[in-house]
Structures are given as C-alpha cells and as structure tokens.
Amino acid sequence: MTSTLGFSANSLKRFAAYLSLTLSAIICTTTSYSQLTVNESAPDTTMQNLIQGNGVTITSFSVTKGKDSQVSSFSNNPVAGNPLTVTQGILLSTGDGRDAVGPNNNGGKTKEHHVTYYDPDLMALASQAIHDVVIVEFDVIPKTDTLQLTFQWGSDEYPEFTCSPYNDVFAFLVSGPGISGPFTNGAANFALLPDGTPVSIGTVNSGTPGASYSPSGCASLSNSAYYINNPTGNSYIQADGITSQLKVKGVVVPCETYHVKCVLADTYDEKYDSWVWLQGFEALGQMVTITPNITGQQLVEGCNTVEYKASRVGDLSVPVTVNLTYSGTATSGVDYLNAPDSIAFASGQSEVYFYISPVLDEINEGVETVIITATWDICSQTMSADYHFTISDPTVSITCPANVTVNAAPGTCEAVATFSPPVASEACGLCPAPESISGFTHIGTYNGHTYFRSNVPMTWTEARNAAIDKGAHLLTINSAGEQSWIASQLSEVIWLGLSDYLAEENYEWITGEPLSYTNWCGSNPENSEDNDFVFLNPGTGGCWDNTGNAFTTHYFVLEYSCNL
Numbered sequence: 001m002t003s004t005l006g007f008s009a010n011s012l013k014r015f016a017a018y019l020s021l022t023l024s025a026i027i028c029t030t031t032s033y034s035q036l037t038v039n040e041s042a043p044d045t046t047m048q049n050l051i052q053g054n055g056v057t058i059t060s061f062s063v064t065k066g067k068d069s070q071v072s073s074f075s076n077n078p079v080a081g082n083p084l085t086v087t088q089g090i091l092l093s094t095g096d097g098r099d100a101v102g103p104n105n106n107g108g109k110t111k112e113h114h115v116t117y118y119d120p121d122l123m124a125l126a127s128q129a130i131h132d133v134v135i136v137e138f139d140v141i142p143k144t145d146t147l148q149l150t151f152q153w154g155s156d157e158y159p160e161f162t163c164s165p166y167n168d169v170f171a172f173l174v175s176g177p178g179i180s181g182p183f184t185n186g187a188a189n190f191a192l193l194p195d196g197t198p199v200s201i202g203t204v205n206s207g208t209p210g211a212s213y214s215p216s217g218c219a220s221l222s223n224s225a226y227y228i229n230n231p232t233g234n235s236y237i238q239a240d241g242i243t244s245q246l247k248v249k250g251v252v253v254p255c256e257t258y259h260v261k262c263v264l265a266d267t268y269d270e271k272y273d274s275w276v277w278l279q280g281f282e283a284l285g286q287m288v289t290i291t292p293n294i295t296g297q298q299l300v301e302g303c304n305t306v307e308y309k310a311s312r313v314g315d316l317s318v319p320v321t322v323n324l325t326y327s328g329t330a331t332s333g334v335d336y337l338n339a340p341d342s343i344a345f346a347s348g349q350s351e352v353y354f355y356i357s358p359v360l361d362e363i364n365e366g367v368e369t370v371i372i373t374a375t376w377d378i379c380s381q382t383m384s385a386d387y388h389f390t391i392s393d394p395t396v397s398i399t400c401p402a403n404v405t406v407n408a409a410p411g412t413c414e415a416v417a418t419f420s421p422p423v424a425s426e427a428c429g430l431c432p433a434p435e436s437i438s439g440f441t442h443i444g445t446y447n448g449h450t451y452f453r454s455n456v457p458m459t460w461t462e463a464r465n466a467a468i469d470k471g472a473h474l475l476t477i478n479s480a481g482e483q484s485w486i487a488s489q490l491s492e493v494i495w496l497g498l499s500d501y502l503a504e505e506n507y508e509w510i511t512g513e514p515l516s517y518t519n520w521c522g523s524n525p526e527n528s529e530d531n532d533f534v535f536l537n538p539g540t541g542g543c544w545d546n547t548g549n550a551f552t553t554h555y556f557v558l559e560y561s562c563n564l
Contacts, residue, residue, distance in 0.1 A: 074089060081234070086151065089151075152242055163217030193226065288320075293353065306357075307355055320345045370389040390470075404418070448561070454556050457554050459553055478513060499533045521540055
C-alpha cells in the first residue's frame with residue numbers, strides 16, 4: 001500500500017523557510033547581552049503577585065492548559081533600543097518562555113509541544129487555533145470601577161506570514177457582573193485596541209502583507225502605529241515583530257469578583273512561536289492626590305497659612321473618608337499647626353480643602369520635611385499614598401544705609417553723623433536657591449531660575465517627591481527659549497513635571513502653571529496607550545514623549561524659581 005503526504009504550496013514554503021532558519025540558527029555563534037530575563041520555574045504565587053497591581057486583589061492563579069515552560073515570570077529593562085517596554089509580569093508562549101530572550105537570531109523560532117486542544121473560546125477567535133495551547137486562569141476583585149491591564153504581544157510569524165492562515169491568536173477573557181460577551185460564561189475579550197479591534201497578527205502589523213499573501217487575509221492593515229519591527233540581531237528579544245505597550249480598560253463593578261482566562265495558541269500549525277508579556281492588572285479611579293492650591297505656595301515659617309487641595313478621581317457617587325497622618329523631620333503641633341486628622345468627600349464631591357500653618361520658632365533649622373500619608377478604604381481594603389512637602393526658614397534681607405562722610409569743624413575732633421538705621425525684612429519664599437545639593441549636579445541658570453540634574457534615575461513619582469523634599473519642583477518648560485536652553489544642557493533623558501495621571505488626556509504641570517507651550521515628538525502624546533508621564537529626550541532634538549509608565553526610571557531636573 002502506498003501512502004501519500006499532501007502539502008499545499010504555502011505549507012512547503014513555510015517548512016522550507018523554517019528549516020533554513022533553524023539551520024542558520026544552529027551555526028550562528030553570535031552572542032549578546034539581553035535586558036530580558038525569564039524564569040520558567042517561578043511558582044504560581046510569584047506569578048500571581050507579579051500581575052497584581054494597584055487597587056486589585058488576585059486569587060486562585062493556575063495554569064489550566066499547557067506545559068510548565070509555556071508560562072514564566074519575566075523582568076525587563078526598557079532601555080533605548082529595546083522594543084519591549086513592560087518591566088515585569090508573566091510571559092505566555094506557544095513555545096518555551098526562555099526562547100523569547102534575545103538576540104533576534106532566528107526568524108522562525110519554534111518549539112513544538114505536539115499537543116492539540118479544542119478550546120471553544122480560542123476556536124471562536126480562529127477555528128484552527130488548536131496547537132500548543134496555553135491557558136492561565138485566576139480571579140480578580142477590582143477596588144474601583146475601571147479594570148486596566150497592560151501587555152505586549154509579539155511573534156515570529158511577523159512579518160513574512162502577515163495576512164496568512166498562520167494567524168496566532170490570544171485573548172484576555174473577563175467574565176463577571178455587568179459583562180455580557182460572546183465567550184464562555186458571557187466573557188468579553190479585553191485584549192482590544194482603543195477602537196475595539198481584537199489584537200492579533202491579522203489586526204496589528206506593519207500595514208504590509210507577507211510576500212506570499214494578500215491584504216484580504218488580514219482583518220486590518222491600518223493599525224501599524226501599534227506595531228514595532230524588531231530587526232535581526234537586536235539584542236533584547238527574539239520576536240521579529242511586537243506590539244507597542246498596550247493599556248486596555250473595561251468597566252466593572254467595584255468589589256465584585258471577576259474571572260480572567262488568558263488564552264494563547266498557534267494557529268494552523270505548530271511552527272513559529274508567539275508570546276504575550278502581561279505586566280498586570282490594576283483598578284483605576286478613586287485615587288486621592290494632595291497638592292498646594294496655589295502655584296508656588298510653600299510652607300515658610302512665619303508666613304501665610306498654606307491651603308491644600310485634596311482631589312479624587314473615580315466613582316464620585318461613593319462617599320469616601322480619607323485619614324491623614326504626618327511624619328518627616330518637622331513635628332505636627334510644634335513646627336506646624338491645624339493639620340487635620342481626616343478629610344471627607346461627600347457623594348459627588350471631587351475636591352476638599354484643608355490648611356496647615358507653619359510656626360515661626362526663630363531657630364535656624366534649614367529645610368524640614370512634612371510627609372502626609374493619606375489612607376482610605378475601598379472594598380474593606382486600605383489604599384494609601386504619601387505626599388511630600390517642606391517647611392523652610394524665612395529668607396531675611398538686610399538693607400544698609402549708604403556711606404556717610406562728615407567733616408569735623410576746624411579745631412574740633414568730633415562731628416555728628418546722621419543716617420538711617422538698617423532695614424531687615426523677611427521674604428516668604430525659597431530664594432535664593434542652594435549653591436549645591438548632594439546627589440545633584442548644578443547645570444546652570446536661565447531667566448532667573450536655577451536648575452540641578454539628578455545623578456541617578458528614578459520613577460516619576462520618586463522624582464516628584466525628591467524635588468519637593470529639596471524645596472524645588474520637577475522641571476517645567478514654558479517657552480521655546482527655555483526649551484532650547486535646557487535641551488542644550490542635557491545628554492540624558494529626563495522627566496518633566498508634566499502628566500495626565502489625574503485625568504486622561506488632560507496634561508498638567510506639577511506646579512499648576514498653564515500649559516502654554518508644548519514640544520511633543522511626532523504623533524505624541526500617545527493618549528491611546530494611556531501613558532501618563534512625560535519626559536524630554538535630547539536624542540530626538542529635545543522633544544517630549546509620554547511613553548513613560550509608573551515603573552520607568554529616568555534622570556530628572558530640580559527647578560528653583562530664583563538664582564543662586
């Protein structure tokens with residue numbers, strides 16, 4: 001009896017390409033350092049903790065389908081040139097997790113597990129998504145009304161099999177109260193672009209089909225803004241193509257339990273691996289921020305009481321009481337008065353005001369710190385945030401009279417000189433700026449302002465607090481002249497005191513100054529990706545980019561609104 005094996009022309013071409021790439025990878029001797037590390041042996045508890053962000057509780061994490069090597073923990077340093085910008089979390093792979101580590105020396109990286117599984121949800125996405133299936137499931141309780149997840153998706157199916165039947169697929173399926181979707185238990189797919197398009201090779205790509213395929217094989221060729229080509233030899237990751245960092249949201253009911261099912265599969269055959277890097281889940285909203293109500297307001301001994309504004313975002317229909325405690329080098333009741341123990345947001349209220357009065361003790365103490373810790377309960381869980389302020393000694397200015405010359409009368413040895421007494425005055429401000437600051441480098445003065453650059457990088461929040469601790473603020477730029485000058489003094493990427501973390505797409509200077517001047521790079525700000533923090537990049541002519549997230553670290557500049 002004679003048996004015949006049948007292959008389509010595309011299948012033979014794919015096998016030949018796979019064989020060629022595999023052979024070339026075997027003889028390749030190039031090695032390079034990678035910023036990505038992967039641990040295929042991480043326990044479930046570790047991976048559960050890695051994806052549990054602010055405002056959520058995750059439980060019952062388990063791998064319900066797939067080999068152990070297909071689910072890993074990862075950590076990553078998002079340096080320049082690394083297309084992977086998520087920093088840590090879990091990695092799902094149709095092959096082995098460790099194969100995602102760079103360099104990109106194999107255009108068809110493949111690990112076949114030789115397992116087929118007919119998951120109805122995966123098959124609803126693609127009927128042939130039955131190969132090398134991996135499924136991770138867990139429960140999540142959001143503390144607020146918006147559930148957000150952050151991820152990137154990459155594949156070695158890119159770019160040559162774009163618009164082909166080999167459209168590897170994945171989804172984050174969420175089921176629970178208020179969700180009515182087409183998947184099992186009424187789940188909806190949260191892995192969507194802002195316009196509602198599911199993320200896959202056939203929807204997020206370079207905009208050009210693979211050489212052997214036509215545009216009709218893709219659901220969309222118009223989402224190239226979310227696609228990053230990873231060139232051969234790049235040190236950081238193996239995937240030939242990867243999406244930019246995506247932050248996607250869904251509306252949920254606070255304090256209810258939701259079930260999450262993360263699914264990934266090779267489609268049509270087992271070759272050419274795909275990966276999903278999941279940084280984690282977090283609940284947005286119902287966050288509290290405390291700032292001085294007036295731009296430039298500072299606590300200075302003997303000067304005016306400072307009014308503070310507590311703001312919240314989220315479900316404003318819920319009344320919230322915020323407890324306040326105080327720490328730092330200054331002592332409540334001694335160095336400052338009237339600090340409240342709590343503030344209350346009524347239903348529908350987004351802002352509450354309170355006051356702190358600095359005490360003039362006539363002791364030369366230098367700058368003292370005030371740390372306000374705000375805590376509030378959501379779903380029986382305590383949320384907290386720290387806010388840093390300072391108390392400074394008043395600046396004393398002494399004005400002396402002009403020199404007086406009096407001639408004595410002839411034959412006498414004395415004369416009476418009349419002059420005005422010296423005049424001393426206190427200024428309720430933080431001038432002059434210090435001559436030096438430990439951990440910072442003085443970079444110059446411009447238009448009456450003084451600037452210091454940090455010697456170490458920090459996250460945006462850490463940089464903001466460090467600036468306040470030094471009696472300064474993060475850099476603000478209000479003119480083309482200031483922009484040109486500051487960019488000429490820098491060689492490192494630095495944070496700006498600009499963000500939209502309080503209200504999406506509403507960018508505000510940290511000082512409350514109006515946003516009268518901007519210098520965005522290209523298509524920035526990338527509001528569709530929900531990146532909250534803005535930095536200046538001297539390598540791109542000093543333009544502004546907002547692809548900074550809460551885990552990204554950069555250098556930063558302290559700004560004093562006065563000279564040395």
